[in-house]
Amino acid sequence: MDQQPAVQLAPPAVQAASRPYQESLWQRFKRFLNECNRVLKVTQKPNKAEFLTTVKVSAIGLAIIGMIGFILSMIQQLLLR
Numbered sequence: 103m104d105q106q107p108a109v110q111l112a113p114p115a116v117q118a119a120s121r122p123y124q125e126s127l128w129q130r131f132k133r134f135l136n137e138c139n140r141v142l143k144v145t146q147k148p149n150k151a152e153f154l155t156t157v158k159v160s161a162i163g164l165a166i167i168g169m170i171g172f173i174l175s176m177i178q179q180l181l182l183r
Contacts, residue, residue, distance in 0.1 A: 125133070148156065
């Protein structure tokens with residue numbers, strides 16, 4: 103009478119814990135909206151000094167990127183002449 107031992111399966115709670123939990127699309131969308139709402143509650147309108155600083159930094163960055171593009175364009179035109 104050779105009996106093979108029965109295969110022991112883990113309880114359902116352990117099996118569920120071992121595989122990753124998949125959120126439904128609706129749950130992810132609701133979580134995204136909750137996070138957006140939380141961020142909007144924390145943010146505030148910038149004062150004039152903060153706004154001007156942001157505008158200046160953005161303008162400087164745009165000018166630098168434009169100059170790099172212009173210089174690369176000039177180099178390309180000189181090399182392909």
